[in-house]
Amino acid sequence: MTSKREALKAIKSLERAAYPKGFQTLQDAKSWRDLEEYAEGSVHHLLWDDGYCLWTDSEVVDLASIRPVSLARLGQITRTLRQCFGERVVSMDCRATTSHRLMRYYQRKGVVEVLSEYSYEWDDELFYEVQLRFLSTSVRESVPTPG
Numbered sequence: 385m386t387s388k389r390e391a392l393k394a395i396k397s398l399e400r401a402a403y404p405k406g407f408q409t410l411q412d413a414k415s416w417r418d419l420e421e422y423a424e425g426s427v428h429h430l431l432w433d434d435g436y437c438l439w440t441d442s443e444v445v446d447l448a449s450i451r452p453v454s455l456a457r458l459g460q461i462t463r464t465l466r467q468c469f470g471e472r473v474v475s476m477d478c479r480a481t482t483s484h485r486l487m488r489y490y491q492r493k494g495v496v497e498v499l500s501e502y503s504y505e506w507d508d509e510l511f512y513e514v515q516l517r518f519l520s521t522s523v524r525e526s527v528p529t530p531g
Contacts, residue, residue, distance in 0.1 A: 388416035391429060395419075395436050402435070402448040406507040410446070430464060437461050439468065444476035447483055458486070462495065466518040473499060473517050480510035487514060494519055 386394070392413060399410050413419045420427050425440030435449030435457075444465065453461075465474075478484035480503075490496045501514040 386431065391431055392416055392419060394431055395429070395438070398434070398436055398448060398450060399446075401450045404507070428468065430461060432457060437465075439465060441468075442472070442474060444474060462490070466495075469518055471517050471520060473515055476514050476516070478512045478514055480512065484512050484514075487516065491516075 392415070396410055396413065399408050410419065410422065413422060416427070419438075423438065423440050423443070423445045425442065427445065428439050430437045434451045435447075435453060437447045438445040447461070476483070476487070478487055487496065487498070491498050496516045496518055499515040499517065501512045503510055503512050505511070
């Protein structure tokens, strides 16, 4: 297990590699407390060699990876978020070319229910602000895992 200081350093490095400069919102965080001020809540995280997921009690703050995320990793992320959020309403901002596609896939598979969404542009890219909830359907049954 890594310390919060080590995790923040790794997250910032991965963010620099994963996002264009205009989307790098965590680079000014000097401490975990700064990260929590940015996220407006206590931050939980999953960190792996080439990516991370950050969330608070009501929002998925960021999901980033510098390589395609494996099905096994997606399953781990989804099970973890489902366990943390239960059926509470969750917000997330989704990039149209990445996490919005994943969220739509999960909607089709019955993993999440989208309650509302609206689109906006950021640096000439399409994003969606989404309100959703995880459904009580077993994530193990809904999220493909290898093997």
